[in-house]
Amino acid sequence: MGPFFNDRRDSSVADVKPLPRWFRAANHAVRAMSRIGLPLGPVCVLTVPGRRTGKPRSTPVSPLTVSGGQYVVAGLPDSDWARNVRAAGHAQLSRGRRREPITLTEVTDRELKERVMRAYPHEVPRGAPMFVQAGIASGPDPDAFAAAASHVAVFEIRPALPGQ
Numbered sequence: 103m104g105p106f107f108n109d110r111r112d113s114s115v116a117d118v119k120p121l122p123r124w125f126r127a128a129n130h131a132v133r134a135m136s137r138i139g140l141p142l143g144p145v146c147v148l149t150v151p152g153r154r155t156g157k158p159r160s161t162p163v164s165p166l167t168v169s170g171g172q173y174v175v176a177g178l179p180d181s182d183w184a185r186n187v188r189a190a191g192h193a194q195l196s197r198g199r200r201r202e203p204i205t206l207t208e209v210t211d212r213e214l215k216e217r218v219m220r221a222y223p224h225e226v227p228r229g230a231p232m233f234v235q236a237g238i239a240s241g242p243d244p245d246a247f248a249a250a251a252s253h254v255a256v257f258e259i260r261p262a263l264p265g266q
Contacts, residue, residue, distance in 0.1 A: 144164045144165070144166075144225075144226060144228075145162050145163070145164055146162070146163055146164070146165060146195050146196060146197045147160050147161070147162055147163070147195070147196040147197075148160065148161055148162075148163045148174065148183065148187075148193050148194075148195055148196075149193055149194045149195075149196065150183060150186040150187050150190050150192075150193040150194075151186065151189075151190045151192075151193075152186055153185060153186050153188075153189035153190065158194075159182065159183065159186055161183040163195075164225075164226040164228075164229045165195070165259060166218065166221060166222060166225035166226055167225065168217055168218050168221045168225070169217065171258055171259075172258070172259040172260075173209070173218045173256055173257060173258055173259060174206070174256075174257050174259060175218065175219070175222060175254050175255070175256050175257075176254060176255040176256075176257070177232070177233055177236060177238045177254055178254075178255075179253070179254060179255035184255045184257075187206045187208075187257055188208060191205060191206060191207070192204065192205050192206065192262055193205075193206055195259065202261070202262075203261075203262035204259050204260060204261060204262050205259075205260050205261070205262050205263060206257040206258065206259060206260075207257065207258045207260070208255060208256070208257055208258075209256040209257065209258055212251065212252070214256075215251040215252070215254075215256045216248040216251040217248075218251070218256050219239075219247040219248050219250055219251040219254065219256070220244040220245070220247055220248040221244070222244075222247045223242055223243065223244055223247055224244065230242055230247070233247065233250070234246075238250050238253060238254065
């Protein structure tokens with residue numbers, strides 16, 4: 103998949119815009135800072151085995167807590183990391199030098215996805231403008247994010263089962 107939001111196969115979001123030029127460089131910087139142990143606020147690094155190669159693939163994410171559950175949102179439901187999560191079902195979540203094995207389950211319940219997305223602008227205030235800038239959410243308010251729930255992938259984070 104290329105570096106553009108409009109590479110998604112889901113044509114239900116017509117006004118999805120290209121990623122800013124700095125986005126890839128920022129993701130590389132976040133991964134590098136995490137590797138050397140610098141915590142970056144709510145940003146974590148999610149490392150998932152590649153669905154074809156099995157090689158670890160890492161991407162920055164911002165987990166959020168809603169009704170006692172922890173979730174991550176893929177603004178691009180067909181992004182490589184979201185497809186890798188679907189294939190593997192497990193990953194590692196790193197914050198600084200702390201690494202935690204986790205399982206990820208895609209949320210299919212519409213109401214829960216809407217609750218998670220409604221909470222997103224409050225829980226991840228620095229990430230929310232990217233969703234608006236990319237055309238995923240029509241505005242910064244919780245209702246606009248809830249309306250975008252059918253256009254994103256939401257994954258529930260749980261501790262990994264023993265042996266995973």
